[in-house]
Amino acid sequence: MSHSHLTVPKPEIFESRKINRVLSALLGIGAFSLLVTLIVGFAAPGGSDLRRQFAFSWLFAFLYFFTILIGCFFWIIVHHATDSGWGIVVRRQMENLASLLPWMLLFFLPLFFVRRDIWDWITAKDSPVLDPHLRDKIGYFELHFGSLVVPFFWIRAILYFAFFGFAALYFRRTSIRQDSDGDPKWSIQMRGFSFPGILLFAACTTFIAFDWFSSPDYRWASTMWGVYIFAGAAGAGMALIILVVIALKHAGYLRFVNEEHYHIMGKLLLTFSIFWGYIGFSQYMLIWYANIPEETEWFLRRNIESWNVLNTFLVIGRFFIPFFYLLFQYTKRNAKLLAAISFWILGMHILDTYVTIMPFVHPRGFELSILDLLSLLAIGCPLAFIFVRRLGGVSLFPSRDPRLLESLKLSN
Amino acid sequence: MSAAAATRKPAFGVIAEFASATTLYEAAEKVRDAGFKFWDVHSPFPIHGMNKAMGLGKSPLGYIIFCGGFLGFTTAVLLEYIPSSFLFPLIVHGKPVNFFTVPPFFPIMFELTILISAFTAFFGVFILNRLPRMHHPLFDYAAFSRVTNDAFFLVIESGDPKFSETETRGFLEDIGGREVTVLYAND
Numbered sequence: 361m362s363h364s365h366l367t368v369p370k371p372e373i374f375e376s377r378k379i380n381r382v383l384s385a386l387l388g389i390g391a392f393s394l395l396v397t398l399i400v401g402f403a404a405p406g407g408s409d410l411r412r413q414f415a416f417s418w419l420f421a422f423l424y425f426f427t428i429l430i431g432c433f434f435w436i437i438v439h440h441a442t443d444s445g446w447g448i449v450v451r452r453q454m455e456n457l458a459s460l461l462p463w464m465l466l467f468f469l470p471l472f473f474v475r476r477d478i479w480d481w482i483t484a485k486d487s488p489v490l491d492p493h494l495r496d497k498i499g500y501f502e503l504h505f506g507s508l509v510v511p512f513f514w515i516r517a518i519l520y521f522a523f524f525g526f527a528a529l530y531f532r533r534t535s536i537r538q539d540s541d542g543d544p545k546w547s548i549q550m551r552g553f554s555f556p557g558i559l560l561f562a563a564c565t566t567f568i569a570f571d572w573f574s575s576p577d578y579r580w581a582s583t584m585w586g587v588y589i590f591a592g593a594a595g596a597g598m599a600l601i602i603l604v605v606i607a608l609k610h611a612g613y614l615r616f617v618n619e620e621h622y623h624i625m626g627k628l629l630l631t632f633s634i635f636w637g638y639i640g641f642s643q644y645m646l647i648w649y650a651n652i653p654e655e656t657e658w659f660l661r662r663n664i665e666s667w668n669v670l671n672t673f674l675v676i677g678r679f680f681i682p683f684f685y686l687l688f689q690y691t692k693r694n695a696k697l698l699a700a701i702s703f704w705i706l707g708m709h710i711l712d713t714y715v716t717i718m719p720f721v722h723p724r725g726f727e728l729s730i731l732d733l734l735s736l737l738a739i740g741c742p743l744a745f746i747f748v749r750r751l752g753g754v755s756l757f758p759s760r761d762p763r764l765l766e767s768l769k770l771s772n
Numbered sequence: 773m774s775a776a777a778a779t780r781k782p783a784f785g786v787i788a789e790f791a792s793a794t795t796l797y798e799a800a801e802k803v804r805d806a807g808f809k810f811w812d813v814h815s816p817f818p819i820h821g822m823n824k825a826m827g828l829g830k831s832p833l834g835y836i837i838f839c840g841g842f843l844g845f846t847t848a849v850l851l852e853y854i855p856s857s858f859l860f861p862l863i864v865h866g867k868p869v870n871f872f873t874v875p876p877f878f879p880i881m882f883e884l885t886i887l888i889s890a891f892t893a894f895f896g897v898f899i900l901n902r903l904p905r906m907h908h909p910l911f912d913y914a915a916f917s918r919v920t921n922d923a924f925f926l927v928i929e930s931g932d933p934k935f936s937e938t939e940t941r942g943f944l945e946d947i948g949g950r951e952v953t954v955l956y957a958n959d
Contacts, residue, residue, distance in 0.1 A: 645875040651865060687838075689830070771821040 368764060371539065371755035372613050376748055383748060390741025393734045398470065400731065406476060413729050415474040416576075416721040421735035422471065423572060424713045425743060426464050427589065428706070430565060431597020433458035433524060434590075435628075436531050437561060440547075440554035446624050448767035449617055449757045453604045455532040456750050457597075460743050462525035467739050468517070478720075479513075481578045493579045493654070501575075516571060520564050527557055535758050542760035565590045576720045580658045584643035591639045592678075595632030596709035598625060599702035606699045613756050619693040620770040626692025629705065633686065637679035662715055665725030670715050678708040710736075781956040784909040785811075785929040786940045787916070788949025793819050795948055796924040800825040802947045803926065810932040814916075814925040833896050840892025841885045848884040852877045909957050927955075 376383065401414030436454045439447055447454075476482050481501050484494050503510040531550060538546040566586030574585055602625050608614050647655045662671055682701055691697040718726060758764065790796040793815060800813050804827040813822065856862070861869040898904070910916050910927065919925055926949065928940050937954055944952045 641875075641878060645878065648875045649865075689834075771824065 369616055371759035374613065374751040374756055376752040383745060386741045386745045389737055390745060393738035397731060397734045397738045411474065412477045412721050414731055415477040416717055417729060417731040417735040418470055419478055420713055420717040420732065421739045422467050423717065424710055425739050427593035428596045428600050429458060429461050429464065430524060431593040432601060433461065433528055434561060434594050435597060435601065437554040437557040440551045441558055443551055445763040445766035446770050448761045448764050449614065450601060450605050450621060452535065452757050454601055455535055456747060457600060458528040459532045459750065460747060461528045463743065463746060465521045478576050480576065497578060513571060516567055520568055523560050523564055536754050538761060539755055539759050544762045547762060573716055579654050582643055584639060588639045588643055591632060591636040592709060592712050595629060595636055596706055598628050598632060599705040602698060602702045606695050608756060616768055620772055622695060622698050623692045623772050626686055626698050630686035633679055633682040661719050661723060667715060667719055667726060670711065670726060674708065674711050674715055678712060783930045783937055784955045784957040785927050786944055786952060786954050787913060787925055787927045788944040788952045790924040790926060790949060793924060796926060797822060797825050799926055799947045799949065806943065808928055808932050808934055810929040812927050814919045816920055816922060833900060836896045837889045837892050841889035844884040844888030845881055848881040852880060909955055913953065913955055915951065
């Protein structure tokens with residue numbers, strides 16, 4: 361109300377020409393890492409240590425970026441479903457980030473070619489005596505109708521990419537269309553699509569957690585696992601959104617984003633740090649208490665030798681540090697402090713993915729490999745390049761959204 | 773009570789009515805800038821940003837709740853470890869009885885932290901607002917009953933160092949207050 365003098369800002373277009381050198385550096389590093397990683401990985405004979413190292417490094421890097429992007433996608437649909445007004449000014453960045461999801465299909469392809477080194481059910485299902493665990497779960501990987509075998513595992517993978525790809529592009533395209541005609545019907549339409557979107561998102565995330573994160577060891581099962589992956593993904597997605605918004609403001613765009621917006625995003629970051637800890641602990645405690653060998657095996661494997669150090673550090677770093685740090689209003693409202701903890705949470709998300717995936721290939725304790733780093737660069741740099749190019753085409757915020765003014769004069 | 777005091781009770785404060793939430797908000801900003809300390813606004817619904825317009829600082833409630841939560845957490849730790857690690861250590865399921873038996877203790881630590889901090893929040897709000905209170909001088913003002921329906925009020929209390937019956941009254945009329953009335957304490 362005191363902002364009655366406030367006017368709607370003009371659309372802002374990002375000038376990527378100013379950072380051409382950064383862009384070409386990204387492209388150079390990305391192409392180099394991609395080439396080296398893929399050549400080393402595919403030159404190594406199938407089943408060898410090097411091939412397995414490559415397969416799991418790539419899986420780790422792929423899942424790291426994939427979960428962050430589905431986290432960003434989650435914030436778009438929640439934003440529409442709750443019809444919230446606070447985040448209109450930052451929503452375009454969520455859309456830009458989530459629209460990288462179709463590109464992830466390209467980075468998924470190498471995993472298909474090294475599938476025998478990652479998913480042990482693929483080799484185990486051909487053995488003459490089927491493991492009883494696999495016998496009960498085989499319908500989950502392959503459906504048998506008489507002599508017809510339907511590869512359900514791979515069909516699901518296609519469905520995930522179809523859903524995330526089309527949904528992310530739909531929300532971005534509709535939002536951009538509203539920039540030109542300012543018709544409120546697009547807001548209402550997007551809200552309508554967000555409700556089934558939430559259901560499909562939950563189903564896809566849960567099954568992705570089972571398919572890609574935990575089925576390299578098909579014996580293990582936990583109904584909490586999908587929620588655990590989701591909790592980490594949503595927190596990391598918000599951390600990346602915060603960093604992109606702060607970087608854009610630092611570069612002179614989005615001047616109207618203020619500490620009120622940071623405050624809300626900081627609160628969501630805190631919420632999802634707590635949620636991650638809550639879900640992770642609930643899962644751990646039930647398995648610890650029941651003490652059933654096929655369940656405890658997962659945590660035993662991740663708590664022997666040096667893995668125990670990393671896992672203990674993960675609990676402190678992903679829950680306790682952000683919790684006490686973000687508990688104070690001051691840290692949530694200060695751009696520098698909020699950016700620092702967002703970097704920290706993205707780093708902890710690397711560790712989270714690492715201690716989930718890597719014990720499959722290094723059961724005797726962690727061994728860093730240059731392929732881990734190269735895989736991260738090989739996927740991260742091209743994604744960053746595409747993202748920066750994508751920033752340039754359209755306004756940096758939904759300039760004719762009917763609730764833009766509400767978002768501009770936000771107060772907590 | 774003497775006869776002279778009964779005829780001239782001390783003033784409780786000056787009340788002014790405003791037409792809308794917007795005018796009340798703008799008036800609050802002016803009262804804040806004039807440097808008043810003991811005053812309040814009353815409206816049928818919460819007004820976003822009013823705490824800033826009134827120049828209210830941060831409530832100490834958050835820190836009090838943190839202490840309450842910490843107390844609950846410590847209670848749970850002691851309540852669980854002293855009996856099950858020192859007084860009556862029982863080995864169940866082959867689980868340890870030392871520090872590493874912590875997983876089943878976490879839910880209780882969590883619950884007690886939440887419980888005590890919720891109690892602290894609930895009673896803290898009461899104490900900070902000096903509640904429960906059976907009566908308030910404002911309730912003697914007949915028009916004030918409309919505050920839960922469609923009226924917006926601003927009251928400057930006589931306890932304020934800058935308060936004076938005539939000047940404050942004039943000030944409230946200047947910033948757009950209607951029906952400016954001096955209220956007297958009833959006891």
